[in-house]
Amino acid sequence: METFDQLWVWQDAALAQSLGWYRDVASNRKPAKFRIAGTIPVAVALDDAPEDALWRELDRLTALFLERLRCIRDDGEALGSAPAGASLLDLCCELARRMLTHCNFCRWDCRVDRSAGGKLGACKLASDTRVSTYFHHHGEELVYRGLRGSGTIFFTSCNMRCAFCQNGDISTDKDNGTVTDARTLATMAWLLRMEGCHNVNWVGGEVTIHLHTIVEAIALLGGGLGGGLGRPTRDDLTKALPVKSDYLPLSDVRLDSGAYQGEFNAPMLWNSNFYMSDEAMKILRFLMDVWLPDLKFGPGRCAVTLSRTPRYWETVTEYLALIHDWGEDFTIRHLVMPNHVECCTYPILDWIAEHMPGAPVNIMDQYHPDNFCDPCNPKYQDRYEQLARRPTSGELDAGFRRARELGLKFETITYEKHAR
Template structure:
């Protein structure tokens, strides 16, 4: 593989976390194909026009995901992807067809609104029909080192959200669904195309929340797989999508950043509040190379008061368990909040140490009271009374010390921005 990635390969953090996120690392460095390139080569004996309902379709999809996993293992053992034919109808084709079927009775997330988002007469909690809007996309240089690397994480910010966090730091996009520009799935793929040719290490689907946009994300991934280097935007597309490209530097484009045996290659990162449904997880399993799920609240009622979200604990823990059982590459994020150490941080650490001990965890200290939690704001909400300040140092230390006691894998990823480097 080209030398353009040597600086990424030489990052110190791989020595500590490389094994935990080995698949992501290989795809990012173009030593392995993104999952979507394998899903494109996984045959399913159906046609686009095949008549099946969502439940039946998901069973078939899961069955052929097993075949996908077999092919992936072969590739990891040295099989050359160029020897594999592209079938008439693939697992990736089926993913695209399934998400648009689900949209007619949307259950992308745990709200399970069952509204017809294609018809658009009634909207669910996310308030979205079929159209996705992007508020910005850019090389994110503030994500964890394994994601920002040397050239940044290729972050694509969608508007709207399926949670209502009083303290949301992105409320301008999560609460304003008309922020940004509407995009077609192909334009989304073109954003990813530009970012990767400029050297990003992953495509970071985020928001707001990416889950309500799964239909357009999966379709964009389909374009990346089938059109690849031919996705070069027309002048009209470029005029449109450059309106929301928020980069301060010019990154020269180089095809070698994206090249895996002649195919356009980039790992898919799903940066989520983890409130998605099992159906969504099943569909995304053969498409997402690394997961970045939030784990915000403990098992009490904090999620209802502070995020207006019921069923939070059971949904997040079930989802994390499933991803862990599947052996996915995962990094968990937990934002330490003031006055929520005992009720949230400690039970979360306990749960992770009992259930998913090998997953790296970022125990983040950057909470600031914003949006409805800002005591100086006219929209301050009294329900946010206990989170209207930054966490005290003692609270942060209590959480980090407990995580250490419980032997969580967290230090490298949590402290690297503070200059921490293990001896």
């Protein structure tokens, strides 16, 4: 029987190279980055140290982490064991918790104390995290959906306001879904992986705004926070299972599906609009094995007029350049929109060609009018008339042609659903 590792898509040597680490972790040949972070000891008292001391410690440990990652990835070095005291995973948790009290998870930089619950930021959230649903996603790119699906967890609310949002029920209704604590979230991820999913796909709405709960869940999966999740209890499953939207018998859970040296293992996938902050990026560098950023709008005013999001272009391109400079595994998504080829699609493809010509790109053709752009929806607003139709074949072809002329690596990922 064909395995994830034998998918035809890996015959594309450039794609296989771009996603080499992710593929190794998905196949349990390597430990995920959060497992490596769990072996690195911290030299400050997490409860007592001021936040700037914690950031200095994070910066110090970055070099150690990267060297350990290199040794494990390139030299086949053993993972090592968890320290007696706090690890880099615990430090990431503590920093995310501190950030929540003056929220700077994303570029809005609201600085509100979300832990107090009184004043909310642009994402409309306090400290609670809500999960709308989670399931084996068979609609993602083949490198992510594989044979058993991408283990996708959908979070509620967003820090952008795209008028055409195709997940509008999740992103615009902050009260959608179920309040989920970190332990239940870890149980959801554990379940998806042990049922055979190839990754844990953190997505929304937007994920960045839930940073504190996600980091804590990953720490629990990695044995942090005083022992970690281990194997979920009946109580954990009782909380997690009602939120799941696909039913698989518990007999489908196989403990060797996601294990490295006998402990939980899964590639972590950050599926995000990338409207983030420097600090969030610093933390996620230790936890994400592969990144899936959207690049939606060009450098003009489209992000403001269609999504009420200032400083979009400089923010998202800055963080894309960062993961590229860091040598991370990633693929970029760009959704072609009607009447936005000249102002968005072309400058985006040009920017990728100039700054990261080898990056795998999915040029997506599935835009359809939704939310405020859908004439059949009571929420429809005339000012979005330009987005009230699907892109024409001429618009789509123009995008593909430009990418081809620029020599971008887009064809395998973009066309794979029609390839076989």
